[in-house]
Amino acid sequence: MKKATYFFASLMAFAGMLWLSCSKMDDYKQHLKDRKYTGKVDTVIVQPGYKRLQLALVLNNDPSISRVRVYWSNRSDSAEVSVERTGQADTARLMIEELQEGNYNFEIITLDAEGNRSISTYATGQVFGDSYVSTLNNRVLRGASLTDDGSKVILRWSSALSGEIGLHVEYVDSRGRLQRTTVSASEVVSELPDYEEASQMRYRALYLPDENAIDTFTTAYAQATLPLFERKLDKSRFRPLLLPTDAPDAYGWIMPFLWDENYGEPGFHTPPGGGLPRWYTIDMGDAVRPHRLKFWQRIDGGFVFNRGNPKTFEVWGSNDPDTDGGWQNWVKLLDGESIKPSGLPLGTVNESDVAYARGGEEFRFEGEMLPAVRYIRFKVVDTWSGEDFTHLLELSLWTRDRL
Structure with a gap:
């Protein structure tokens, strides 16, 4: 008789625990059902720069999104940008300044006006600084000559190095005016029209470390003396x-x-x-x-x-x-x-x-x-x-x- 009473009491205790567990699960499901999530960021484009970077954050069509928050350095740093929706897949841009050179991991969430947040989106990016700049090399000017009639200077360059997008060239024309021109990365021969003979020309290489970079990096200027005018006899x-x-x-x-x-x-x-x-x-x-x-x-x-x-x-x-x-x-x-x-x-x-x-x-x-x-x-x-x-x-x- 005692054994039967003990078994019945245990059964009732187990049933109570099961009922309590199911009740809590139902409450949790209801909580999930009641909780509102904003739409997460669809795409993150990391645009590196000099001691800074920009995040281009492509949003989905959730009209409730009002802010985007970004965390980095193990969530010890963060920044936020407000969003004005247009009814389309808008892009929010967030510039993060004063960063140390190196690699960064970013966690991105969206929020609505009530503070409801999205599931996290993650991205990585690199910030460039003085160490990167110190590795950049200027192009070599292999020679400067004249066209046969002496009207133009012909510049012969070494090939562009990896990452170079061109050269910035400054020179003085025959009227003493400063002229600026750009030599593309594919050019190894370029021309300077209307130059001042024996004047100083200076040039530097331009670099983009990444196709999405927001800053153009440059080498120090190098100088060269342009030739004296002369023309070849016909x-x-x-x-x-x-x-x-x-x-x-x-x-x-x-x-x-x-x-x-x-x-x-x-x-x-x-x-x-x-x-x-x-x-x-x-x-x-x-x-x-x-x-x-x-x-x-x-x-x-x-x-x-x-x-x-x-x-x-x-x-x-x-x-x-x-x-x-x-x-x-x-x-x-x-x-x-x-x-x-x-x-x-x-x-x-x-x-x-x-x-x-x-x-x-x-x-x-x-x-x-x-x-x-x-x-x-x-x-x-x-x-x-x-x-x-x-x-x-x-x-x-x-x-x-x-x-």
Whole structure:
């Protein structure tokens, strides 16, 4: 009898506990049913910057959303932005300033006017600072030259590094005005029109560490001096002027090959015999003060820095050449000497010598008082091997005289 009474009491206690548990569960379900949640953020776009970042928060169409709150640093920091709904999928933007450089984890919730909140949305992002800036490198300016007419500066750049979006360039034009231009990341050759000669140009590289970045990062400025103005003489106006004492051509290598813009064979060749020096005369078509001369010597077949290529030479100028081939009406403009870069003995060259010769040898006319001349006489005083014939592949001249 006692056992039956004990069993009945236990059964009743268990039933009471079950009823209480079910009652609490029903209460919890009712609580969930009564609780209101706002719609969560659909998309988070993290836009990094310099010691700051911006969050673009794309909201769903829940019209009750009035605020968006963002937590970071394990919820020790937070910020909030108000929302004005338009009935569409609005985007709220939140700028977070004064952040240390590094990676961040963000928790984002929406709230309505009554304080009801959404389920959390999570995002990660990076903030860039001085450590990142210290890794950025400027582009290398490989060279600055002029167009043939001298009207534009041609800039040749190294390739852009990863993350670079271009170059910011500042220079002064011919009227002394500051000009600014941008060189795209894909450009390795660019032009500066209307420049002031010998002025300072400066440039710096622009970087975006992320396609969504809100700040453009830059390197320090580098400087370069723009070239002096000069223009290449129009060689289509050049003509041979054969005077009585001038050397003739030989082997079909005629004088017009000197200015045909073909830097390979054939060029101009004089016949052997007659001793040294030998000279020939060119009508440039206009009277100019020459500033620079460049010639390309014969290279292939063992001729480079050898045989009849000029070793020492003179350039003379006149506006009224002596009809008898004399020198009375001529003035010396240049003493020139061809120099082999390696300094190796005659008949021996290296790759640098050949590359230098293929690029052409350059000589400058010195002095501000040089006369403007229409005719030049190229006088070969000595050849590399001492032979009394001479040859060249191409000849170009520049002047600082403006048209």
